[in-house]
Amino acid sequence: MKRRDFLKTSIAASAAVLGSTSLSAGETRQPIDNRKVAKMAFPEKRPMITYSDRPPLLESPRSTFTRGITENDEFFVRWHLPDIPTHIDLDSFSIKINGMVKKELEITVKELKNDFEQVEVTAVVQCGGNSRSAFTPIPGGIQWGSGAMGCAKWKGVRLSDILERAGLQKGAHWIGFNGMEKAAYYKTPNFVRELELTELDDHVIVAYQMNDEDLPYLNGFPLRLIIPGYYSDSWVKMLSNITVTDKYKSLFFMDKAYRVPDNATESEEPNHLAKVTKPITHMNVKSLIGYPENGMQVYHNSHVVVRGVAFDGGHGIDKVMVSVDGGKNWDRAELKQGNGRYAYTEFRYAFKPTQYGKLTFMAKAVNYLGDEQPFAKDIKWNRGGYKYNGIDEVTVEVV
Ligand SMILES: Nc1nc2c(c(=O)[nH]1)N[C@H]1C(S)=C(S)[C@@H](COP(=O)(O)O)O[C@H]1N2
Ligand SMILES: [Mo]
Numbered sequence: 011m012k013r014r015d016f017l018k019t020s021i022a023a024s025a026a027v028l029g030s031t032s033l034s035a036g037e038t039r040q041p042i043d044n045r046k047v048a049k050m051a052f053p054e055k056r057p058m059i060t061y062s063d064r065p066p067l068l069e070s071p072r073s074t075f076t077r078g079i080t081e082n083d084e085f086f087v088r089w090h091l092p093d094i095p096t097h098i099d100l101d102s103f104s105i106k107i108n109g110m111v112k113k114e115l116e117i118t119v120k121e122l123k124n125d126f127e128q129v130e131v132t133a134v135v136q137c138g139g140n141s142r143s144a145f146t147p148i149p150g151g152i153q154w155g156s157g158a159m160g161c162a163k164w165k166g167v168r169l170s171d172i173l174e175r176a177g178l179q180k181g182a183h184w185i186g187f188n189g190m191e192k193a194a195y196y197k198t199p200n201f202v203r204e205l206e207l208t209e210l211d212d213h214v215i216v217a218y219q220m221n222d223e224d225l226p227y228l229n230g231f232p233l234r235l236i237i238p239g240y241y242s243d244s245w246v247k248m249l250s251n252i253t254v255t256d257k258y259k260s261l262f263f264m265d266k267a268y269r270v271p272d273n274a275t276e277s278e279e280p281n282h283l284a285k286v287t288k289p290i291t292h293m294n295v296k297s298l299i300g301y302p303e304n305g306m307q308v309y310h311n312s313h314v315v316v317r318g319v320a321f322d323g324g325h326g327i328d329k330v331m332v333s334v335d336g337g338k339n340w341d342r343a344e345l346k347q348g349n350g351r352y353a354y355t356e357f358r359y360a361f362k363p364t365q366y367g368k369l370t371f372m373a374k375a376v377n378y379l380g381d382e383q384p385f386a387k388d389i390k391w392n393r394g395g396y397k398y399n400g401i402d403e404v405t406v407e408v409v
Contacts (some may be wrong), residue, residue, distance in 0.1 A: 041146035051093035065089035070157035075300030080160030093192040109254035112177030126167040133238035142395035147394030161354040166217030188251035205245040239324035292323035296399040297375035319354035320375035327355040
């Protein structure tokens, strides 16, 4: 059996484990770190925290936040629609560029690799709804813990180079990106994202590789859009069509989802929703502790090395501060950078616990604009549960 023929069988088989991991109505949620990794794995993935098998919704465990690069087989997965093509022939597959262009194009992956300048960027992919379950009350949607994010090195071709080859017609203003998967019900709209051409810069790429390998099937094989610094809702996977238009088409996934209140002064509450909303775009500053994890035991007087990652929408991480006294005093963690401003910055902080019992580590990142993570209690609620970036904390037991 060829690898990609195998997909359907194993996806169906993995449905069996879901009963133990997904929430049913009326059931109370688990604390974020008590979410269980499933027993069975999806193709090209290790067993992961599994919310659904169709479409696959997989979360990375906290331990992935100890490394600057997230491995492909532990990388989170989010699809909106269940019917994901399983037989893609790399030789005949081509991406189409049409609409308000001077010349319509159909480009194969081989042509992308041979006929264009090849570029690489290391960038964080984070779902706008990552950490949604940390909001109170919890908004509807997937009850992500903090693992709807990862960082990978992407290789591909600049979108601007592709558009230059096609040539834009006068009046071209919007650009739509179409994924190949389909809904189970024919009236459900396709997954299409639309951006203003002016939003895109030379950093946006159409990628065919992730961490030096073909894109994993579930992360968008064979091509996906990479928009460094942006939340990943517009990083369209299994990208098949790029369409340039003059006007914005009203699209379900643009108009209804991935939006937050537009007016900073009009705060949103469950019984008072903001009137005007806007799409989420650039990521705010965030850090997560990867080690230790909640509930672990550490030895009295030993050296505990707290490790984690921090990132923002591309300004870069200036410092990460750690507190062991509930946020009264903060100490600077050591940083390891080098993968560029869109990548994870690794941090580490050594601490010797001199008291027995519970010990809580808090981590707070600050970017070069001076933006810092707020305390969890100061996070503004929004109906979609987007952009959560409260100070992360992990509690261990000193024994
Ligand atoms: N074709 C397609 N692309 C998509 C989506 C989708 O449902 N279909 N979901 C988007 C959202 S909301 C997220 S969070 C990311 C997830 O990327 P990943 O599965 O590679 O982690 O893909 C984005 N691209
Ligand atoms: Mo997402």
